Amino acid sequence: MTENASNVIARGAEAPPLGDRLRQRRKALKMTLQEVADEAGFSVGFISQIERGITVPSLTSLIAVCRTLKVEAGSFLNPPKVATPFTRREHRPIYGLGQQGGNAVSYERLSASFPGNVLRSTIIHEPPGHRSEPMSHEGEEIFFILKGALTLEVDGEPMVLEAGDSAHFPSLRVHTMWNHTGEPTTILHTCTMDVFGDGEPSGSPTDSLAVTRAENRLDATDNGMSNKDMGNRR
Structure with a gap:
């Protein structure tokens, strides 16, 4: 970046x-x-x-x-539109909702927009101590922790997710998340809610493709994740 x-x-x-x-x-x-x-x-x-x-x-x-x-x-807001199907890591802009320096949550858009598209995917950079307000909405979502750790609470039940861990749940369940650590947390987040405000998508569903290059992709096995039971981290 x-x-x-x-x-x-x-x-x-x-x-x-x-x-x-x-x-x-x-x-x-x-x-x-x-x-x-x-x-x-x-x-x-x-x-x-x-x-x-x-x-x-x-x-x-x-x-x-x-x-x-x-x-x-x-x-x-003015999130970047994905005009072409390929997004290079070095050309992917960071955007957000406020000018708060290191205390602001920032996002990198990964997904493209085309007719029939229902997935919206971002990389979220969560600063230390940041906490989201509890909410629920339509659809479903997946969190995958790329770096650091995050506390995810779903229907009042907190669970600590570490690098390599993931969570997938219906978004109608009341959920909130916060970075309980002293370091930034990086999250791959995919949901079916239109978080980009794209409006009417353009292009063809038969020839649309979004590819993102990354030099330093996280390997969960490097962190000793294997098949650890998530329930042990509650």
Whole structure:
């Protein structure tokens, strides 16, 4: 990767902060913080922190809020479109939702967009101490830990995932994750929720292909993962 994680994209430097724009939209709809929180499935405190710029939401959290505010999530971020089926590692940009340097979650887009496409895949760079808000939504998702460790909680049951571990579950189950360590965690995340706001896909489902080159692919056996029972890490 040639870009620093601090160079995330948020619709350009001239755009108003994410929280201000969400607050303006909420007031335009004459909705209270409580109404937005109830409909989106979050706490009032979480919505308030987003509006005040204290918290930067994850992509999935932003989408839930935007649905409540009846606005496209794509208008609040500028994730890179995959115009060609091949993505070279050195050309894959890092993007996110805020300019918070090392404290910001950043993303690398892996999946392409084409008619019939249902999978959205990203590499997530989770900073130390970051915690997502509990949420549920349609579809399903898979987490695969490339580097570091992560606590994933599903329906109130926490489980520590380490490099080489994975989790696959229906997204309707209430889930949250946090980096409980003092080091960044890198996650391969695939889901069926439209986290990119692509709109109507273009291209042909018969000739679409996305390939990503990587020089340092993680080998789980190098970390002594073998067939370790995940339940032992709870």
